[in-house]
Amino acid sequence: MQTAPDLALLLARFQFAFTVGVHIIFPAFSIGLAAYLAVLEGLWLKTGRQVFLDLYRYWIKAFSIVFSMGVVSGLVMSYEFGTNWSVFSKKAGPITGVLLSYEVMTAFFLEAGFLGVMLFGMNKVGRGLHFAATCCVSVGTLISMTWILASNSWMQTPRGYTIDPATGRFMPDDWLAIIFNPSFPFRLVHMGLAAFLSVAFVVGATGAWHLLKARRVGATAREPVRVMFSMAMWMAAIVAPLQILAGDAHGLNTLKYQPVKIAAMEGDWETEGRASELLFGIPNMKTERTDYAVKVPLLGSLILTHSLDGKVPGMKDFPRDQRPPSPVIFFSFRIMVALAMLMALVGFWSLWLRRKGALFTSPFFHRVAVCMAPAGFIALLCGWVTTEVGRQPWTVYGLLRTSESVSPIVLSSMAVTMTAFVVVYVIVFGSGLVILLRLLGRAPEEGEHNASPAHAADVLATHTHPGIAGPIPGEGA
Numbered sequence: 001m002q003t004a005p006d007l008a009l010l011l012a013r014f015q016f017a018f019t020v021g022v023h024i025i026f027p028a029f030s031i032g033l034a035a036y037l038a039v040l041e042g043l044w045l046k047t048g049r050q051v052f053l054d055l056y057r058y059w060i061k062a063f064s065i066v067f068s069m070g071v072v073s074g075l076v077m078s079y080e081f082g083t084n085w086s087v088f089s090k091k092a093g094p095i096t097g098v099l100l101s102y103e104v105m106t107a108f109f110l111e112a113g114f115l116g117v118m119l120f121g122m123n124k125v126g127r128g129l130h131f132a133a134t135c136c137v138s139v140g141t142l143i144s145m146t147w148i149l150a151s152n153s154w155m156q157t158p159r160g161y162t163i164d165p166a167t168g169r170f171m172p173d174d175w176l177a178i179i180f181n182p183s184f185p186f187r188l189v190h191m192g193l194a195a196f197l198s199v200a201f202v203v204g205a206t207g208a209w210h211l212l213k214a215r216r217v218g219a220t221a222r223e224p225v226r227v228m229f230s231m232a233m234w235m236a237a238i239v240a241p242l243q244i245l246a247g248d249a250h251g252l253n254t255l256k257y258q259p260v261k262i263a264a265m266e267g268d269w270e271t272e273g274r275a276s277e278l279l280f281g282i283p284n285m286k287t288e289r290t291d292y293a294v295k296v297p298l299l300g301s302l303i304l305t306h307s308l309d310g311k312v313p314g315m316k317d318f319p320r321d322q323r324p325p326s327p328v329i330f331f332s333f334r335i336m337v338a339l340a341m342l343m344a345l346v347g348f349w350s351l352w353l354r355r356k357g358a359l360f361t362s363p364f365f366h367r368v369a370v371c372m373a374p375a376g377f378i379a380l381l382c383g384w385v386t387t388e389v390g391r392q393p394w395t396v397y398g399l400l401r402t403s404e405s406v407s408p409i410v411l412s413s414m415a416v417t418m419t420a421f422v423v424v425y426v427i428v429f430g431s432g433l434v435i436l437l438r439l440l441g442r443a444p445e446e447g448e449h450n451a452s453p454a455h456a457a458d459v460l461a462t463h464t465h466p467g468i469a470g471p472i473p474g475e476g477a
Helices: 004-047 050-083 086-120 127-156 175-179 184-216 223-257 259-266 299-305 326-356 363-371 375-389 411-440 453-463
Strands: 161-163 170-172 277-284 289-296 394-396
Touching: 004 050, 004 127, 004 184, 004 375, 004 411, 050 086, 050 223, 050 411, 086 127, 086 170, 086 175, 086 394, 127 175, 127 184, 184 223, 184 326, 184 363, 184 375, 223 259, 223 299, 223 326, 259 277, 259 299, 259 326, 277 299, 277 326, 326 363, 326 375
Parallel strands: none
Antiparallel strands: 161 170, 277 289
């Protein structure tokens, strides 16, 4: 039976999981969309084709909404470190706090300094300067991702530190080892590709939606619709296979440094050579077995070690109090992998249709593309659940437990704040999502209007309801 402090800890972890789960969608969207805008403006400057400028002006309106929601949702987590995770902040702050400060001093100021020029300066500064501003914002989003992942990856595979015997605080000893810890390069590539792929499917779904609308009224879709759909499908065809390869490399790295996470992901209890791959099952933490298992012989060793004779770890090799909750990450991992395979399949399908000259005339494929709009973000969330829940019961892997990182909180306070967060987030970000969807519900036009503040306000007034105007200590656990 769980006690009140145990439930308070569970709610604190769930609260951070909820807030970071909502937040991570918007930075990923901003990273991918900022890069897409830089590509569009660069192509316009190089070719002089109006269609690229039209698409730039169309998508920059969506970027302004997504970027704003990302900033708002990110502020909440900063306060949670002090209110719910003060012990973690005190002990790991000399490292994680510095890395997050670097993120503010480099990425945030870079984005903030050039965002206004990017959004409102196209008719006020030269073309070259405006393109430089767009590139700076795009680079800023990538730098921000780099510092956040350096901090979080250090928590996964800590290096370059000493522990102060008097205070128990983690003190920096080698900053290069801290930043370039063993899991950082793999997680950086994996997250970056996830952001690009997620946005590619949103752009592709938007293009497919407008292709279907044009078909319903017997019209030919405008050139901006066809171009953005084509670009998105090229991105899907190229990036989805790369993401699968990056995920495989990340898995090998995790097997080396966090073998119990791999065992929990796979639902394996006994260490085996020539191990099977569990396609389906229900891991049971009490009986230490996976019920209803559906296995493929030898495939587990081949996938995890790239050898038919490779040894795959089992959870029984580790103490019970050091095992992550296998059922959660067993299914989140499989959802992520299934969606990755499906996105790659859609990309290859688009290449086949393109070769046949039917990319813009296949309504069934366009419906599939519309349905795939959230696939990248769902896969991204499942990947974060797998990574972060798989780290449990630690905040700093193998060194600082989550139960030792929490503030002295009470159950009633956590219940009230958790309820408030859910209500406010549903209202605020639900409204933002409605605005975004209605904005994208209008097809881009040839000669798209400039993305000025006045025009943006007109668009929202016309297409929306009048009333709608870091390191991660315990998320997902």
